């Protein structure tokens with residue numbers, strides 16, 4: 001299963017606002033999501049997360065700014081080549097301002113206004129807990145269309 005990262009920049013503790021990006025190309029195009037992607041050769045998860053955050057929305061964080069909040073496995077029985085796991089990070093501090101990139105258009109959302117209907121269908125099952133400060137581990141099995149959640153298990157760490 002390939003490994004990816006997902007960074008969730010937040011303001012306030014507990015989180016009051018979250019920065020999401022509208023994905024403009026590739027996997028998850030048209031959905032709002034956190035910032036992340038695949039590891040490069042020899043890269044640690046934290047280094048990949050820092051690099052992808054900068055590439056996708058212009059925020060400069062260092063590894064010490066990242067708060068590890070858990071791991072999710074995404075399983076696509078209809079398209080096993082899409083299977084991947086995600087190392088999740090909340091990012092409460094950084095340098096710079098959000099900037100649109102070729103991949104993502106960043107936008108701040110109040111926690112009450114998170115656009116779950118325009119996000120991956122699993123997010124509503126785990127993102128609220130993460131934003132309340134919980135650490136999680138979970139597995140999501142997607143349906144035939146690679147979009148609907150067929151089965152989901154999330155546990156607190």
Ligand SMILES: Nc1[nH]c(=O)nc2c1ncn2[C@H]1C[C@H](O)[C@@H](COP(=O)(O)OP(=O)(O)OP(=O)(O)O)O1
Nearest residue numbers: 004005006026027033035036037038086120122123
């Ligand atoms: N069901 C899901 N819920 C969610 O919240 N994020 C998901 C998700 N499925 C995938 N992601 C995130 C994780 C990761 O940041 C990204 C998928 O990684 P990919 O490497 O395929 O993305 P990219 O198209 O950005 O590729 P690269 O930037 O080239 O690595 O989407």
